[in-house]
Amino acid sequence: MNIKSRAVLSAAVLLFAVSCIPPSGKKLKIKGAVRLVGNEPFTKLVLSTTNKKHYYFPIKMKKKYMKYLNHIVELTGYVKKEILRSADHKFKFIRRRLISIDSIRKIRGVF
DSSP states (O other): OOHHHHHHHHHHHHHHHHHTSOOSSEEEEEEEEEEEESOTTSOEEEEEOTTSOEEEOOGGGHHHHGGGTTEEEEEEEEEEEEEEEOTTSSOEEEEEEEEEEEEEEEEEEEO
16 A cells, blocks of 8 residues: 555544544433524524523524424433623623434424
């Protein structure tokens, strides 16, 4: 094998190994209502629970999960917490982002 083919083979093996790594974050089972928040054109899809926690769907998945809008759902997926701070660092907010979704099912229709 020459150097070029070894490099291509190494890159292919590396890409395969990276694709096998599970998403980072904590795996949770969440029940809540799917809502749309924000103003057009910057709306976000959010899963809101009864204990007032909000889980933001990834922007890339917005179209895929719009069919669950205004429905009560049960979702299993990976969640990552982000700490957001105000410009003057007086306030801090926790944003929970859904990284990947393993399963989602409707429990009840429009709320």
